[in-house]
Amino acid sequence: MKSLKMFCSASISALAIGAAMPAIAQQAPATAAAPARAKPVAVSELVKKVDIPYEAFTLKNGLRVLVHTDRKAPIVAVSTWYDVGSKHEPAGKTGFAHLFEHLMFNGSENAPGDFFEPLKQVGATDFNGTTSFDRTNYFETVPRPALDRALFLESDRMGYLLGAITQGVLDEQRGVVQNEKRQGDNQPYGLVYYSILENLLGSTPYGHNVIGSMADLDAASLDDVKNWFRSHYGPNNAILVLAGDIDAKEARPLVEKYFGAIPAGPKSVLPKVTVPTLAAPKTVTLKDSVAATLIVRSWAVPGMNDTDATPLNVFASVLGGLASSRLDNELVRKQKTAVRASADVDSMAQIGIFSIQVVVKPGVDPALVEKQIDGVVADLLKNGPTADEVARVATTNVSGRISGLESVGGFGGKAVALAEGQLYSNDPLFFKKQLEAMAKVTPAQAVAAANKWLGRPALTVMVVPGQREAYQEATAVAAKPAEGPAAEPAKGTRGALPDVAPIGDLVFPKVERTKLSNGIELVYANRNAVPVTQLSMSFDAGVAADPSEKLGTQRLTLNMMDEGTTTLDSVAFSEARERLGANIGSGSSADRTYLSVDAPSPNLAGALDLFADVVERPAFAPAELERVRGQMLTGIAQELTSPQGMSNRMVPRVLYPAGSPYAKLAAGGGDPAVVKAITRDDLVAWHKAWIRPDKAKIFVVSDRPLAEIKAALEARFGGWKAEGAAGTKSFAATTQAMTPRIILIDRPNSPQSQIIATQLTGVDPFSDTLPVATANQALGSGFLSRINMDLREAKHWSYGAGGGFSFLEHAVPYTISAPVQADKTGDSIKAIQQQVKDFLTTKGVTNDELVREVNGSTRELPGRFETSDAVLSGMQQNDLRRRPDDYFTTIAQKYRALTIPQLDAAARAALDPNKFVYVVVGDASKVRPQLDSIGLPVEVVPAASLASTKPAGN
Known part of the structure; x- marks a missing residue:
């Protein structure tokens, strides 16, 4: 998630x-x-093309429901938003909202096991969940005949979850979340946001990161998390949006059927938030294993509902959001002291962060760049943007919104726009009011808002190249011991999951x-x-x-x-x-x-x-x-x-x-x-x-x-003509001997290790690759694959792992990727080896896996090709792979003809469990001792050697 x-x-x-x-x-x-x-059309004309008509009703238990009808495809987006985010977390309970996002995917009383299984079976697309400072949401787009099942699942985790949360489930997802945190921390500049929140918003409920601290996550007891759920996840604290092939008349009886009996719970209390002002300018310097100094200058500003929010967004875009922004033109193009310069406003419900981000050109004094930033900001605050700049900002924003609204759900489609407006602004069409306001913002309004808020002391966080200091968050935390005898999950009382009517094939x-x-x-x-x-x-x-x-x-x-x-x-x-x-x-x-x-x-x-x-x-x-x-x-x-x-x-x-x-x-x-x-x-x-x-x-x-x-x-x-000789590519029929081994690239102070297992296969990219690709869906592709379920869900050593084929024109490699906590690097390689060996020998595709992958892959097609972008990609893929243009219209029949022997044979012909080479990027001082017991030669490669393009020996 x-x-x-x-x-x-x-x-x-x-x-x-x-x-x-x-x-x-x-x-x-x-x-x-x-x-x-x-000439471009007026931005006001573009705004008119952005519209999401909707109908609304509220159940007796307080559940607010919004319905948008879009008949372009036989799919419905289901989006459930809860009024609970990290800003609602008290001290000592940081990360609870995000932890619960994970727990609510792990099964409920009437739908035990991961929710991904029943969603995959019905062909759900865009299914995921996210947590922010202001809310937690869950979403999936399903074929219309599967809507009953989606509503059953969403209602079951709203009203019938607690009996399914055991100590084992808590420990499992706590481990997954902690590895999600390590994965983010392990990136260059990975600690910057922590510092910004602490130093800029530390006095507010927005002052800690959404993912929380390792210590708070480790201390969470079963009673703690259950009480958290009871306090925040009732229907009266939620918004349900249905967008797609449905209308309110069809939706209401379904929503009543599945959600109507869930009792109301406590309503989240909106925390009091005052936009803080620093007493004086403050600079925090961090060291990290980075190639260039990063300067982030930030101010706390009002949230999205404030009248200054839109003018501030316009000002930020003129300053550093446009490709032709003031910062980019001055620092990157003219002075050439920076390689990247940008500015934006992270607008949340009750507060915002106005940030300038500049990557300093190596060899340039960061102090000089800071002065140049000051100069650009001061000039824009004094003289304001031009009318043309303001118009370009509005046009760019409206254009992006039009494209984004082709999708009914997912991370940013129509359902998201309606739910966000309802939750944050009590107006589902707030997004359109924002666009209309942006189209009307004047240069004077933008500069007035900026002077009001940017005239205050700023926080500067600077990340300079150097060795990152050790920090508590990277410490591996032991699993919490069970409290008493293991509890059995509660038995469901609502009956079986709803059946799914036949789903038509994609056109x-x-x-x-x-x-x-x-x-x-x-x-x-x-x-x-x-x-x-x-x-x-x-x-x-x-x-x-x-x-x-x-x-x-x-x-x-x-x-x-x-x-x-x-x-x-x-x-x-x-x-x-x-x-x-x-x-x-x-x-x-x-x-x-x-x-x-x-x-x-x-x-x-x-x-x-x-x-x-x-x-x-x-x-x-x-x-x-x-x-x-x-x-x-x-x-x-x-x-x-x-x-x-x-x-x-x-x-x-x-x-x-x-x-x-x-x-x-x-x-x-x-x-x-x-x-x-x-x-x-x-x-x-x-x-x-x-x-x-x-x-x-x-x-x-x-x-x-x-x-x-x-x-x-x-x-x-039409009149474009080629000049001179065309370029040529020569693929000689040569191969390289694959010597199974481990190549360890030393990256000190890495809380995680990046494991890549790879081999070159003999698969013909222009043949019928559906059997081998489908077999891999069971082994390595997707959330439910064996590799991911083992390393993430069973062992919780990784936030996510998997493998897949790359169908190049002249080669088809297979690669497994697994970022894992550093102290489990060796054990993770052994686990991957075991999963692959079992799959390719004695434990091939099961009947359950075949049914799941065929059902899911055929039923998901309408949602998979919902957007123009997906169709464009599919057209290019078909052309490159020399497939007919109607390939995806006929693919459902091909899926249904697949058999277990066919899948097993395809996988075993393509892959050899004994021919993988493992590339590991991690802290050699911690990782090397773990690798020596695996039974493969270990070759340590200095990171600096990777800069050269001279091929490595074999």
């Missing part, structure tokens, strides 16, 4: 990509005359193919749930196309492509994109390189104008190149401090021989020495060889008809 609200170190690693290089002599191409561009959107006049194939599907167009231009390139002698060229090229074109410089391009509410991005897999654009369809013409500029006419301006190169070098350095980054660099060295194009995956973000030497000419050459019409294919999902889409693309890409 994803539930911990923490500072995201992953975003730092991904976005902080920087270092320095001598200036290059070449000049950027002369700026061409700007072509006529389509995948009709996929149509045509070509532009220059031969580029266009693959199109229509979806009209939201007025949005998503486009991906796929090129036959990928990491495998990176020049062997200059690894990192592709990534640097892609990073540069939206940093200015021959008609717009970097800032002007960002501003133009923001006025349209468009997202333009790039990415790559092992085999393909992608350039993408999505935008509200009313602004599609303008978005395509910009996109064509990016694809055909990137400037690769020398000044921008040096800045982006610096960001990329810092990103590489950050990658080498992250457990995942380290293992990602090692695994390809194990799998592929030096001559394989896939060996280039070991470079990660690139070889620093090589990236420093890449020239502008190298980028131009790579672009010319690979980003070209004869290697391109365009995939589009849109509410606009194919004829209109084709005409728009023809106008911009």
Whole structure:
């Protein structure tokens, strides 16, 4: 369950990509005359397209119910929100709300065992739970015939939970939560958020982290947690939202049937919260194993219902939220003293945190950067934003909201918007009022709110490179002994789970193919749930196309492509994109390189104008190149401090021989020495060889008809012609001997170890891989897989573990990933070995597993392809794997034909339990003694060696 609200170190690693290089002599191409561009529609017109009509009713026991009807697919999102979060926790009980989120997934009196089993059986998608400062929620999207079962489960954990919570269940989930905490702590910058909360909000109920402290979690008794439930989880303290293929007339009798008999309980008391003001500016300095200094400057500000909340959000976006923000333009683009600069407001129900986050360029004095931050903030506070900046903020926000509301549930769909508004603001449509308010905010209002709240003393938390100090939270805590004889779970009184009526097979959107006049194939599907167009231009390139002698060229090229074109410089391009509410991005897999654009369809013409500029006419301006190169070098350095980054660099060295194009995956973000030497000419050459019409294919999902889409693309890409020779990839038929062993990458002071077990299989990626993939759903894929259930639920040594195949065009590796607590590293490898060996020999797929996976996989299809983004991904996957466009329409029949012997045979032909190589990233002083008893050779590799792209020996 994803539930911990923490500072995201992953975003730092991904976005902080920087270092320095001598200036290059070449000049950027002369700026061409700007072509006529389509103008964006008014933001007020976009706001009108954001709507979620709903009906509401309340049961006698106080349960508030909201129903939104959306008939686009035969699915219903069920979202249950409880008015209890970490702000309700008293001293000594921190982490209880989040702990209960886990406990409420572990079964109830009438539905014993993990809730994931009955949800998987009915084809639920987007099922999870989260905890925040303000609330706890549970959600799942189910096929309409499975709604009765979903409502039974939600009502059972609301009204019939306590009898199922035993000491064993408590100890199990306490261990899982503690490993969730270790997993977050183990990341670079993983301790920052703790310090911000303690020093900025410590006097308020928001002053401790949602996940709580190890000591409080360990001290929690069975009586403590049961009393916590009795105090907060009654129906009168909850909101139920149903969104999808249902209306209120259908919903009310169902809700009455399942929830009506649950008695009301105590109502959560809204804690008193006063926005604190520091007596004086305060700076806290932390050391961590990071590659670059991070500066986080924060102020406590009002919560989302305050009249200043929206103007503050606008001010924060102008300061550091836009791609063309003031901080980014000054610190990153102009002064080049930072590799990343941003600002935002974390708006909670009763309080907010206004934060500026800056990653300092290595070698630059952080004190200088602090002064520059002060200067940018002071200037904006004095002179305010421009009307154009404010309008760009509004357009960007509204556009994002339109795209997000295509989903009926999940983490951010329609059900979430309604529930959040009802719980926090007593208005389900509060989200629309926020958008309307944002569209009307004036520069004067934004600067007035900012001066009011940012004129107060700020907290600065600075994380500098160094050895992280030992801290109590990382200590492994022993399981709490049982209090007296083990209790048996209570027997249910409500009868069996409701049956599920037959669920129809998916009808995948009709996929149509045509070509532009220059031969580029266009693959199109229509979806009209939201007025949005998503486009991906796929090129036959990928990491495998990176020049062997200059690894990192592709990534640097892609990073540069939206940093200015021959008609717009970097800032002007960002501003133009923001006025349209468009997202333009790039990415790559092992085999393909992608350039993408999505935008509200009313602004599609303008978005395509910009996109064509990016694809055909990137400037690769020398000044921008040096800045982006610096960001990329810092990103590489950050990658080498992250457990995942380290293992990602090692695994390809194990799998592929030096001559394989896939060996280039070991470079990660690139070889620093090589990236420093890449020239502008190298980028131009790579672009010319690979980003070209004869290697391109365009995939589009849109509410606009194919004829209109084709005409728009023809106008911009129909005359595009390839120049020079195309790039080539050569996959020789060579293999690398896999010597089973353990490779230990030393990362001192790691409270967890990252375990990766991998081997190269002989699976043909273009064959029928459904049997082997389905077999793996029992072994390694998903929450209910054997590996996860063993390491997480049975042993609670991990927050989550699993394995899967990567279906590359020329290789199919299998990889198991398991972050585990450091003191259980050796035992976890043994547990993985045992699970894999049993599965591939004497304990193959069971009938229960076959039924579960076939039922779940077929019934989940409508929810799986609910959004345009999912359809677009499915279209590209089918094309890459050479499958027919209607593959997902026919896949249910293929699932139902699977047999146990077929699955076992496929798994045993693909995998050998004795051929895994184990890569472990952890503290060698703690981990090495555990590994020596496993019976495999242990090779210790220094982390620094991973920076080089020279392949490791075997």
